[in-house]
Amino acid sequence: MMSRKSLLIMRNECWRRVTSRTFILTTLLGPALLVGLLALVIIGVSSSIGDEFGGKNESLRIAIIDKTGVLGDQMIRENDGNHVLFHFDGDHDSAVEDAVSSRMDAFILIPETIISGTGQPVLYSFQDRGFRVQLELAGIIERSLKDHLLLEANVTDDIRAILDRSVGLDFALTGYEDAQSTANSSLDVDATTDDVGIVMMGTILALMMYMTILIYGTLIMYGVIEERSTRVVEIIVSSVRPIDLMMGKVLGIGLVGLIQMLTWLLIIIGGLVFASPIVGLFVDPAMVDASSQEVLSSIDLILSELSIQLVMAIVVYFIGGYLMYGGLLAAVGSMVDSPQDAQTLLIPVIIPIMAPMMFLSVILLSPNGAISMGLSLFPLTSPVTMAVRLAIGSVPVWQLLISLASLIVSVFGAIWVSAQIYRSSILMYGKKPSLKTVFTYLKTC
Amino acid sequence: MGSLVLRDVTKRFGQITAASDISLRADSGRILGLLGPNGAGKTTVIRIIANILTADEGSVTLNEHEVGAWSQEQMGYLPEERGLYKKIKVQDQLRYLAQLKGMPRMEAMDQIQYWLDRLGIEKWGARKVQDLSKGMQQKVQFIATILAHPKLIILDEPFSGLDPVNSELLCDIIAELKENGRIILLASHRMDQVEKLCDDICLIAKGKILLSGDLREVKRRFKREKLALEYTGSLRLLDELEKKGTIQYLERSEDGCILHLSDGCHPRDLLEQLLLVDGLELFRFELLQPTLNEIFIQTVGDS
Structure with missing residues (x-):
C-alpha cells in the first residue's frame, strides 16, 4: 500500500x-x-x-555478348522493358571500347558453358549498378535458360504449369481442445x-x-x-x-x-x-x-x-x-x-x-x-x-x-x-x- | 511539557563508533546547544534524532514516545549541508516541504506568505531558488524548517552565510520559538550565539559527551581563575606577586587589570592583602566566569 x-x-x-x-x-x-x-x-x-513499376527508374542500355547463340534472343523477349537489351557481336575488349564511348552502360557475357550448367554469366560495367539491376538481369537470364532447356526437352505446357506451381505454408496455433473441435471441420482461415x-x-x-x-x-x-x-x-x-x-x-x-x-x-x-x-x-x-x-x-x-x-x-x-x-x-x-x-x-x-x-x-x-x-x-x-x-x-x-x-x-x-x-x-x-x-x-x- | 530524551545512544559505522553512550535531554521552552569540534559525532546524533539513522543501541524519545516515522512530522530540521531544488520556485518548494510534514496545502500557503514577509524576502516567493543569493537561500531553508509548526526544531549551524543583521533577526525568531514552548536543538561553532541563546549545552568530542547540563551551572562548575580589578593608587603588591608567579596579568590599564590566578593563590587571601595596602581604593574585585569559548577549548583540549 x-x-x-x-x-x-x-x-x-x-x-x-x-x-x-x-x-x-x-x-x-x-x-x-x-x-x-x-x-x-x-x-x-x-x-x-515507383522504380519498381518503371516510373522513375534508371533505364540502362545493356549489350548481350551471347556465346550460346540461343539465349540472347530469348533474353530480349523475356525483358520486361525496364532496360534496353541488344545483341553485340564483338568480344569483351570491343565491348569495353563501346562502353567507354558511352554507346552502352553495361554488357553481359553469356558463356557457351551456361547451357551445360558449368558456366556463369558476368555483368560488366564501369559503375556499380546496384544489386537490384543484377537481380533483374539474373531473373531474365534464368527464365530464358529455363525456357530454352524445357523447349529442348519437348516439355508440354501442362508440365510447365506443374513446374511453375508454388506452395505456401500457413501457420495456426491450436491447443488439444481446438484440435478436437477442428478435427471434423476445415481449419478456419481467421484462426491462422x-x-x-x-x-x-x-x-x-x-x-x-x-x-x-x-x-x-x-x-x-x-x-x-x-x-x-x-x-x-x-x-x-x-x-x-x-x-x-x-x-x-x-x-x-x-x-x-x-x-x-x-x-x-x-x-x-x-x-x-x-x-x-x-x-x-x-x-x-x-x-x-x-x-x-x-x-x-x-x-x-x-x-x-x-x-x-x-x-x-x-x-x-x-x-x-x-x-x-x-x-x-x-x-x-x-x-x-x-x-x-x-x-x-x-x-x-x-x-x-x-x-x-x-x-x-x-x-x-x-x-x-x-x-x-x-x-x-x-x-x-x-x-x-x-x-x-x-x-x-x-x-x-x-x-x-x-x-x-x-x-x-x-x-x-x-x-x-x-x-x-x-x-x-x-x-x-x-x-x-x-x-x-x-x-x-x-x-x- | 514536552521533551526530547536520548538514553545511551550508540551508533557505529563499521569499525568506527560515531556516537557512544550519548544521553541528553532537551525540554520545551529551552534551547539545548550541541557543541563539539568537527567530526565529533554531532551530525550523527542529530540524524538519529531526526530518524534518518537508526541507533545501534539506546533509545530516543520525543514526548515519551520512541521516535519514528510519526515523529518526523513533529520536527523541523535545518541540516548543516544546505539543499534546495534549484529550479523550483521558492513558494512551491516551501509548500511541498510543508506538505511532506503533513501540513495542509492552504495553511502552508498562508504560513509561507507570513514567513517570507517576516524575513523580508516576500518579493522572492515566485522566483526560482537558483536566482536567490546564498543568504536568501539560507532564509528560505530556515522557513522550510519552522513552517509546519514543529514541536522539535533542530538547527545545525543556522547562522552560517548570514550577515550580522540577519543573524540577529534569526536569533530573535529562535528566541520567540523558544518562548512558544518549542524544543530547540542548536548546533553551532559560533560560541557567542550559543552563549546568548542556549539554556543548556552538551559538548561532544570523539562520539562521547564531555560536558552537559544547564549552561550557568556548567560555567559555575568551571574554576574561576580570572580576576577583574578596578582601583586608584599604587599596586606594587601585584607586581611582586607576578614576579613570584602567583598571578599573571592578562590585561592592564591605568585604573584596573584582569589577572589570572595560579593554583596556589586563593582570591580571598589576595583580597585580604589588597585591603591592607595603604592608599589603595578598590572599586571592583570580581571573579570572572569563564566564557563558553574558553570552556570549549579547555574541555576539548583536555580530552
Missing part, C-alpha cells in the same frame, strides 16, 4: 517534470522528428515503388496467425519495453543524483522514509513516462493523418496512399493479434520490469555523486535489460527454445522476453507461473534491496562507488 507521502512525492515528481520546458520541448519535438523520419521513409518507399504481424508486434513490443525501462529508469537515477548533489535529500529523508521517497520517485517518473507516451501516441496518429498531404507534395499521392495504407494495415494487423489477456499480461510484465529496474537504478543513483561515477555500477544493471534485445532474433525465431525459456524465467530478463513470447505465440502455463512468481518476488526483493542501499548510501558523500561498497551497505542494514 502506498503511503500518503509517497503519493505526494509522486505527484510532485510528475508535476515538476511535466511542467518543465525540457519536457514540453522533448514531448513535442520527439514525435515531430519521428513523423518527419516516417515521412522520409514513406517518400523513400514511394519512390522505390500472420507471421509478419507477429514478428512486427514482437519487435515493436520488445523495443518499446526496452526503451521505456531504460529511458525512464535512467531518469530516476538522474533524479536521485540531483537530490544527492544538491543536498536536498537530507531534508526530504527527515520528513519521509527512504523507501517512500524512492517509491514516490519511481512511480512519479513512471507517470511522466506514461503521459509522454500517450502524448506521443496522439501526436503520431495525428501526424500520420496530416503527414500524407504534406508528403503528397513530394511524391505521387497514389503512392502515399498506398504507403499510408500499408502502415494502417500493419497497425490493424498488430491490433488483431492482441487480446485482453495478452494486453493484461504484457502490462503486468511491463510494470514489474519498470518497478524492478526503477528501484535498482534509484539505488545506483543513491551511491554516486555524479552521473559519471555511475558508469561502473550501471553495467551489471544494464546488461540484463539489454540481454533480451541481443537475443531478440532467437526469441522471435524460436519462442519456445532453451534460450527463450531461460530468459523468460530469469526475473531480470523475463519482462521483455516473456512479453515478446506471449505476444508471438503460446507459452506453457507452468513457465508463465514460474516466470510471474519469480518476477513478483524479484520486484519486491529489488525494491527492498534498493531501499536498503538507498537508505544507507543516500547521505554518504564522496565515496567511490564499487560493488564492494554495495555489499557493505547491505551488510550494515
Whole structure:
C-alpha cells in the first residue's frame, strides 16, 4: 500500500517534470522528428515503388555478348522493358571500347558453358549498378535458360504449369481442445496467425519495453543524483522514509513516462493523418496512399493479434520490469555523486535489460527454445522476453507461473534491496562507488 | 511539557563508533546547544534524532514516545549541508516541504506568505531558488524548517552565510520559538550565539559527551581563575606577586587589570592583602566566569 507521502512525492515528481520546458520541448519535438523520419521513409518507399513499376527508374542500355547463340534472343523477349537489351557481336575488349564511348552502360557475357550448367554469366560495367539491376538481369537470364532447356526437352505446357506451381505454408496455433473441435471441420482461415504481424508486434513490443525501462529508469537515477548533489535529500529523508521517497520517485517518473507516451501516441496518429498531404507534395499521392495504407494495415494487423489477456499480461510484465529496474537504478543513483561515477555500477544493471534485445532474433525465431525459456524465467530478463513470447505465440502455463512468481518476488526483493542501499548510501558523500561498497551497505542494514 | 530524551545512544559505522553512550535531554521552552569540534559525532546524533539513522543501541524519545516515522512530522530540521531544488520556485518548494510534514496545502500557503514577509524576502516567493543569493537561500531553508509548526526544531549551524543583521533577526525568531514552548536543538561553532541563546549545552568530542547540563551551572562548575580589578593608587603588591608567579596579568590599564590566578593563590587571601595596602581604593574585585569559548577549548583540549 502506498503511503500518503509517497503519493505526494509522486505527484510532485510528475508535476515538476511535466511542467518543465525540457519536457514540453522533448514531448513535442520527439514525435515531430519521428513523423518527419516516417515521412522520409514513406517518400523513400514511394519512390522505390515507383522504380519498381518503371516510373522513375534508371533505364540502362545493356549489350548481350551471347556465346550460346540461343539465349540472347530469348533474353530480349523475356525483358520486361525496364532496360534496353541488344545483341553485340564483338568480344569483351570491343565491348569495353563501346562502353567507354558511352554507346552502352553495361554488357553481359553469356558463356557457351551456361547451357551445360558449368558456366556463369558476368555483368560488366564501369559503375556499380546496384544489386537490384543484377537481380533483374539474373531473373531474365534464368527464365530464358529455363525456357530454352524445357523447349529442348519437348516439355508440354501442362508440365510447365506443374513446374511453375508454388506452395505456401500457413501457420495456426491450436491447443488439444481446438484440435478436437477442428478435427471434423476445415481449419478456419481467421484462426491462422500472420507471421509478419507477429514478428512486427514482437519487435515493436520488445523495443518499446526496452526503451521505456531504460529511458525512464535512467531518469530516476538522474533524479536521485540531483537530490544527492544538491543536498536536498537530507531534508526530504527527515520528513519521509527512504523507501517512500524512492517509491514516490519511481512511480512519479513512471507517470511522466506514461503521459509522454500517450502524448506521443496522439501526436503520431495525428501526424500520420496530416503527414500524407504534406508528403503528397513530394511524391505521387497514389503512392502515399498506398504507403499510408500499408502502415494502417500493419497497425490493424498488430491490433488483431492482441487480446485482453495478452494486453493484461504484457502490462503486468511491463510494470514489474519498470518497478524492478526503477528501484535498482534509484539505488545506483543513491551511491554516486555524479552521473559519471555511475558508469561502473550501471553495467551489471544494464546488461540484463539489454540481454533480451541481443537475443531478440532467437526469441522471435524460436519462442519456445532453451534460450527463450531461460530468459523468460530469469526475473531480470523475463519482462521483455516473456512479453515478446506471449505476444508471438503460446507459452506453457507452468513457465508463465514460474516466470510471474519469480518476477513478483524479484520486484519486491529489488525494491527492498534498493531501499536498503538507498537508505544507507543516500547521505554518504564522496565515496567511490564499487560493488564492494554495495555489499557493505547491505551488510550494515 | 514536552521533551526530547536520548538514553545511551550508540551508533557505529563499521569499525568506527560515531556516537557512544550519548544521553541528553532537551525540554520545551529551552534551547539545548550541541557543541563539539568537527567530526565529533554531532551530525550523527542529530540524524538519529531526526530518524534518518537508526541507533545501534539506546533509545530516543520525543514526548515519551520512541521516535519514528510519526515523529518526523513533529520536527523541523535545518541540516548543516544546505539543499534546495534549484529550479523550483521558492513558494512551491516551501509548500511541498510543508506538505511532506503533513501540513495542509492552504495553511502552508498562508504560513509561507507570513514567513517570507517576516524575513523580508516576500518579493522572492515566485522566483526560482537558483536566482536567490546564498543568504536568501539560507532564509528560505530556515522557513522550510519552522513552517509546519514543529514541536522539535533542530538547527545545525543556522547562522552560517548570514550577515550580522540577519543573524540577529534569526536569533530573535529562535528566541520567540523558544518562548512558544518549542524544543530547540542548536548546533553551532559560533560560541557567542550559543552563549546568548542556549539554556543548556552538551559538548561532544570523539562520539562521547564531555560536558552537559544547564549552561550557568556548567560555567559555575568551571574554576574561576580570572580576576577583574578596578582601583586608584599604587599596586606594587601585584607586581611582586607576578614576579613570584602567583598571578599573571592578562590585561592592564591605568585604573584596573584582569589577572589570572595560579593554583596556589586563593582570591580571598589576595583580597585580604589588597585591603591592607595603604592608599589603595578598590572599586571592583570580581571573579570572572569563564566564557563558553574558553570552556570549549579547555574541555576539548583536555580530552
